[in-house]
Amino acid sequence: MNALVVAAQEIRVGMRNRWVLATTVLMAALALSLALLGSAPTGTVKADPLAVVVVSLASLTIFLVPLIALLLSFDAIVGEQERGTLMLLLSYPVARWQVVVGKALGQIAILAVATVVGYGAAAAALWLKAGIGAQAWSAYAAMVATSIMLGASFVSMGCLASTLVHERATAAGLAVGVWLFFVLIYDTALLGILVADQGRVIGKPVLDSLLLLNPADVYRLFNMTASESVSVYSGMAGPGDPAALPAPVFLAVLGAWIVVPLALAILAFRRRPL
Amino acid sequence: MTRIAEWSSVTKRYRGVTAVEQVSLGLEAGQVTALVGHNGAGKTTLIKLLLGLIRPSEGSVRISGIDPAGNRGAEARRAIGFLPESVAFHGAMTGHELMAFYARLKGEPDGRNAELLERVGIAHAANRRVATYSKGMRQRLGIAQTLIGDPRLMLFDEPTSGLDPASRTEVYRMIDTLRGSGATVLISTHALAEVEDRVDRAAIMHGGRLLAAGTLDELRRGVVADVRIHLSVRPCATARLLAQLPAEARCAGRSDAALTLDVAPGAKMAVLRAIAQAGELVEDVEMTAPGLQELYDRLVGAAGDPQ
Numbered sequence: 163m164n165a166l167v168v169a170a171q172e173i174r175v176g177m178r179n180r181w182v183l184a185t186t187v188l189m190a191a192l193a194l195s196l197a198l199l200g201s202a203p204t205g206t207v208k209a210d211p212l213a214v215v216v217v218s219l220a221s222l223t224i225f226l227v228p229l230i231a232l233l234l235s236f237d238a239i240v241g242e243q244e245r246g247t248l249m250l251l252l253s254y255p256v257a258r259w260q261v262v263v264g265k266a267l268g269q270i271a272i273l274a275v276a277t278v279v280g281y282g283a284a285a286a287a288l289w290l291k292a293g294i295g296a297q298a299w300s301a302y303a304a305m306v307a308t309s310i311m312l313g314a315s316f317v318s319m320g321c322l323a324s325t326l327v328h329e330r331a332t333a334a335g336l337a338v339g340v341w342l343f344f345v346l347i348y349d350t351a352l353l354g355i356l357v358a359d360q361g362r363v364i365g366k367p368v369l370d371s372l373l374l375l376n377p378a379d380v381y382r383l384f385n386m387t388a389s390e391s392v393s394v395y396s397g398m399a400g401p402g403d404p405a406a407l408p409a410p411v412f413l414a415v416l417g418a419w420i421v422v423p424l425a426l427a428i429l430a431f432r433r434r435p436l
Numbered sequence: 437m438t439r440i441a442e443w444s445s446v447t448k449r450y451r452g453v454t455a456v457e458q459v460s461l462g463l464e465a466g467q468v469t470a471l472v473g474h475n476g477a478g479k480t481t482l483i484k485l486l487l488g489l490i491r492p493s494e495g496s497v498r499i500s501g502i503d504p505a506g507n508r509g510a511e512a513r514r515a516i517g518f519l520p521e522s523v524a525f526h527g528a529m530t531g532h533e534l535m536a537f538y539a540r541l542k543g544e545p546d547g548r549n550a551e552l553l554e555r556v557g558i559a560h561a562a563n564r565r566v567a568t569y570s571k572g573m574r575q576r577l578g579i580a581q582t583l584i585g586d587p588r589l590m591l592f593d594e595p596t597s598g599l600d601p602a603s604r605t606e607v608y609r610m611i612d613t614l615r616g617s618g619a620t621v622l623i624s625t626h627a628l629a630e631v632e633d634r635v636d637r638a639a640i641m642h643g644g645r646l647l648a649a650g651t652l653d654e655l656r657r658g659v660v661a662d663v664r665i666h667l668s669v670r671p672c673a674t675a676r677l678l679a680q681l682p683a684e685a686r687c688a689g690r691s692d693a694a695l696t697l698d699v700a701p702g703a704k705m706a707v708l709r710a711i712a713q714a715g716e717l718v719e720d721v722e723m724t725a726p727g728l729q730e731l732y733d734r735l736v737g738a739a740g741d742p743q
Contacts, residue, residue: 164510164541167537167540167541168541171537174529174533175526175528175529178528178529179528245524245526246520246522246523246524247524247525247526249484249489249520250518250520250523250524250525250578250581251541252487252489253487253489253513253516253518253520254513254538254541254542255510255511255513255514255541255542255543256510256541257509257510435450435490436484436489436490
């Protein structure tokens, strides 16, 4: 119950300092520009425009949503401590796990609103065009839902960073590091290793599990392969069949990427001296 | 009398630094207690222990029998109002919104918030952002949030530090009102003279140890502080008078027409009788009992410098 009170306050603060507005506008602007301009390549080819948009939006999401999530969450705990409001908050009948969960819930809600409204605007713009298959719509909905999950996993990691360090600047640096690692470095490093390895040690099962160790890759695999009409455009189709795992596995792994860092954040916060 | 809160043989160490050592202290229901000491004496550590924000390294802390750092800690904190030293709020929110938030956290209806803001005198600013508040106004908001839900125990950590004299008076006036209403209050402070008349008991901390605790009278007796007697004397009679007084009266200052004596409490009556015998040599007598400041200085002086 008190976790929800903390979450509601987090949302109120987010609305007050324009975080909600700014992220929603940013997501909507990018989604709309992709939806309206991005469908140009399909030209007169009989291609499903929504499927093309799902592919391009998903690629955008992988860069943007983790960044927004980390920016929202990195000062959740350490920021309160630096402002001097943490001690007063904890003097209330609220448990530490409720503070962490409440903050994360509030930030995920802010992100969810921005995603649903932003990507929903793009969907509405596309809806005005004809020729959109039902399968593509469900892929779009799944893309929006998993975008929120991806954001939630990075909110979790941001909260963890926020409970581990003692200065806001360090938490910010850690958040940037997390973003660089999972969004930019991980795949490149993996590719480099694969090239060097030449398939001697790292077989397909190992590669699959290595990809599951990065929420951004889990998100990518889910959205690029989940629907047949989408996988055609994402370049993930064909004999390679890069990830043979069923969709529920991806969702479960993404869920774990939300729960585990948050649980660690609670543990760290409980042991944190004030 | 019932004990609302209690520290029993509490020691708290932070990575080798001992913040509080073997402190046993209780807060009696309906009393105002001053927690007195220098910066770094361990006052805030004691308050954090009571709030369950930190756990004691040794000993135990209880609020109405509940361990505040344990599983039922939230229950214990529900009965506490706390004003941190240099209280801060989220500047983007208004006073009214913050009060609503804190009331919800305590599970209290927020219908009384307007009345509480009125009581501390910032009702006119309730719908302004806290970032626009002066320090005195923030402190008042801080006091208003301690009053939510009529807590049984109120903790004020340095409630007047950094305030101008007018705001200080106002803060003390509110604490006096609380005292009148029978609340249990703990005030940590180093402004001894300011709290002297408004507390029932004082606990003196120094270097993490509790030097003394009790009512001011008990403290005076325990410290055996001297009573100071000021005499107005007939001109040029000081020496004659001194000769007539018993040896227990130590001269602390003299001039042609005045004499100041320090007398141990046990010898007070003997000295007063001797003064009465001196007849017309003495024109006026004035006696002062040592205040909290003198008691504190004496106790801390005896304890020596902390490590």
